[in-house]
Amino acid sequence: MNILGIETSCDETSASVLKGDFEILSNVVLSQDEIHAPYGGVVPELASRQHLTSISYVIEEGLRRASLDLEQIDLYVVTQGPGLVGSLLVGLSFAKALAYYHERPLIGIDHLQAHIESAFLETREIPFPVLALVVSGGHTSAFFLKKRMDYQLIGKTRDDAAGEALDKIAKFLDLGYPGGPVIDKLAEKGNPKEFTFGLPHMTDGSLDFSFSGLKTAALKYIRELKISKNHPKFLDFLASFEMSIIRALLANLAQAIKRCKPKSLILCGGVARNKKLRQRFKIFAQEQGLSFFMPSPEFCTDNAAMVAALGWEMFKGGKKPLLALDLNAYPRFPSLQKLSK
Numbered sequence: 001m002n003i004l005g006i007e008t009s010c011d012e013t014s015a016s017v018l019k020g021d022f023e024i025l026s027n028v029v030l031s032q033d034e035i036h037a038p039y040g041g042v043v044p045e046l047a048s049r050q051h052l053t054s055i056s057y058v059i060e061e062g063l064r065r066a067s068l069d070l071e072q073i074d075l076y077v078v079t080q081g082p083g084l085v086g087s088l089l090v091g092l093s094f095a096k097a098l099a100y101y102h103e104r105p106l107i108g109i110d111h112l113q114a115h116i117e118s119a120f121l122e123t124r125e126i127p128f129p130v131l132a133l134v135v136s137g138g139h140t141s142a143f144f145l146k147k148r149m150d151y152q153l154i155g156k157t158r159d160d161a162a163g164e165a166l167d168k169i170a171k172f173l174d175l176g177y178p179g180g181p182v183i184d185k186l187a188e189k190g191n192p193k194e195f196t197f198g199l200p201h202m203t204d205g206s207l208d209f210s211f212s213g214l215k216t217a218a219l220k221y222i223r224e225l226k227i228s229k230n231h232p233k234f235l236d237f238l239a240s241f242e243m244s245i246i247r248a249l250l251a252n253l254a255q256a257i258k259r260c261k262p263k264s265l266i267l268c269g270g271v272a273r274n275k276k277l278r279q280r281f282k283i284f285a286q287e288q289g290l291s292f293f294m295p296s297p298e299f300c301t302d303n304a305a306m307v308a309a310l311g312w313e314m315f316k317g318g319k320k321p322l323l324a325l326d327l328n329a330y331p332r333f334p335s336l337q338k339l340s341k
């Protein structure tokens with residue numbers, strides 16, 4: 001069984017071919033970072049145009065690396081949402097056309113569920129129940145999975161996503177886009193205890209996240225202390241801000257563990273590439289006595305391998321592929337809640 005996954009939800013055009021359970025034959029990711037860098041963030045119109053330009057090349061390259069042609073693809077899987085609708089529609093329309101022409105089934109998947117699936121790409125045996133933290137540029141959400149493919153959303157950010165907060169502060173400091181990886185690298189040489197940031201917490205007892213307070217506190221430091229690349233404590237500031245986000249994520253996770261009593265933890269999404277977060281998450285999980293799983297960095301940021309893997313899992317589980325032409329894109333959460341049981 002050969003599965004072709006297509007991902008175009010934000011600013012990465014990606015195609016991946018999987019062979020059954022789970023040999024990754026190819027995973028081509030074409031980033032648009034250079035296109036959006038001058039604007040310090042993703043420009044939706046430019047993103048969809050670039051997907052249009054890249055998609056056939058990326059799919060051809062995915063097939064070439066897998067040494068397969070389209071006639072040998074048995075199942076198509078594509079990201080339906082959440083994401084930028086213009087971008088999603090490029091992948092969706094392409095996938096529909098291919099599935100229709102080649103008379104093969106097509107499955108639409110949810111981007112956040114695909115991020116969680118990325119943990120299963122390299123490890124099949126993850127003990128359930130699982131608590132999964134999806135930390136990306138567009139989302140910061142916690143899911144409880146009693147069993148495989150059973151997603152219960154237990155908390156999400158009420159304002160900025162963690163990656164978005166990193167990207168915005170990096171933009172403000174003129175560090176380029178995306179800011180997360182730049183801060184990750186620079187923060188290595190800084191002292192994370194130099195600047196203090198309060199821990200955000202929800203007064204209503206919910207497990208939601210909030211990062212706008214940390215972002216505002218960071219902006220206040222920047223303005224009051226005139227922090228810039230030349231400031232003597234520049235690296236300390238970045239390390240402290242990065243650590244404040246990590247602390248907020250882990251504090252929320254600790255609350256969620258108390259309520260859900262999982263056996264394993266998953267950390268995934270683009271920000272899960274962050275070295276300090278990975279280290280802290282590992283120590284945290286060990287202290288909690290829980291199994292923990294993090295995808296390799298290449299599978300944390302958007303990629304189509306996780307898309308293909310999720311679609312295949314759903315197909316095996318008996319999900320009926322939709323009539324290819326009925327599939328539509330969705331921009332945000334409500335559909336996700338509908339998708340989960």
Ligand code: KG4
Pocket residue numbers: 010135136137138139162163164166167178179180181184269270271272273274275300301302
């Ligand atoms: O999952 P992803 O590729 O796209 C979304 O679904 O949003 O995540 C992109 C986010 C960006 O905010 C980027 O700055 C962040 O992941 N990111 C990182 C690192 N690599 C990517 N954040 C911190 N440290 C990194 N090494």
Ligand code: ZN
Pocket residue numbers: 111115136137269270301302
């Ligand atoms: Zn993502």
